[in-house]
Amino acid sequence: MPLPKIPLLNLFAWADLKHQSNLSEVRLADTEITDFLEQVQQHLLDDLATSQALAEVYQYVTKLAPGMTLDNDDFDTLLSGLDKLLGLNLDNRPDITSAQKHIIAERETAREARNWAAADKLRTELRRHDLDVSDTPNGPRWRRTKI
Numbered sequence: 001m002p003l004p005k006i007p008l009l010n011l012f013a014w015a016d017l018k019h020q021s022n023l024s025e026v027r028l029a030d031t032e033i034t035d036f037l038e039q040v041q042q043h044l045l046d047d048l049a050t051s052q053a054l055a056e057v058y059q060y061v062t063k064l065a066p067g068m069t070l071d072n073d074d075f076d077t078l079l080s081g082l083d084k085l086l087g088l089n090l091d092n093r094p095d096i097t098s099a100q101k102h103i104i105a106e107r108e109t110a111r112e113a114r115n116w117a118a119a120d121k122l123r124t125e126l127r128r129h130d131l132d133v134s135d136t137p138n139g140p141r142w143r144r145t146k147i
Contacts, residue, residue, distance in 0.1 A: 007054070007058055008147060009144070009145075009146075009147055010058070010061070011057065011058070011061060011088070011090070012088075012090070012093065012144065012147055013143035013144060014061040014064075015079055015090040015091075015093050016093055016142075016143060016144065017064070017069040017070070017075070017141075018069065018070070018072065018075040018076075018079070018093075019093075019095040019096065020069055020141060020142065022138055022139040022140070023067055023068055023069040023136070023138050023139070023141060024067060024068050024069070024138050025068075025069055025070065025071045025072075026064065026068055026069070026070055026071065026074075027070075027071045027074065028070065028071070028074045033074060033077050033078050033081065036056075036060055036078070037078075037081040037082070037085065039056050040053045040056050040057060040082070040085055040086075041053075041085055043056060044085060053085075053086075057082065057086075067136030067137050067138040067139075067141065068138075076091065079091035096129075096131065096142065096144075100126070100129050100131060100142075103122055103125055103126055103129070104122075104126065104131075104133060104140050104142060106122055107119050107122035107123060107126070107133065107140065108139065108140055110122060111135070126142070127145070130144055130145045130146045131143070131144060131145065132144075132145050
C-alpha cells in the first residue's frame with residue numbers, strides 16, 4: 001500500500017530542515033533519539049505495524065516549532081536511523097540550488113523593505129521552482145511542494 005502523499009511530503013520537508021541554517025537549533029537529550037528510534041523499530045517488529053510506526057514518526061517530527069531545526073549531529077543521527085528502519089533516504093536529501101536560495105534572500109530583502117508586491121512576486125517565482133516559503137521569527141523557512 002503506497003504511503004499518503006501529504007504526510008510523506010511533510011516528512012521530507014522536515015528532513016530538509018537540516019539545510020536551513022537560519023533556523024534556531026535545538027539540541028536533544030542524549031537518549032531521546034535512541035528511545036524514539038527504538039519505539040519505531042518496536043512497531044515495525046510487531047508484525048510490521050507500519051501505520052503505528054509512521055504515526056510515531058509523524059508525531060515526533062511535528063514537535064519542532066516553526067523557525068526551529070535540530071542540531072546537525074542530532075539530525076544526522078535521527079535521519080540515518082530512520083533511513084535504516086524505513087528506507088526513505090531522508091539523510092541524503094539535496095539542498096536547494098544557489099539560485100533558489102538567492103530568490104529566497106531577495107524575497108526576504110523585499111519583505112524587510114516592506115515591498116510586499118515584490119515579495120509576493122518572488123513567492124510566485126519560488127512556487128515555479130516547486131518551493132513554498134513561510135516566514136518565521138528566525139527568517140524564511142522553505143519546503144518543497146513535490147517529492
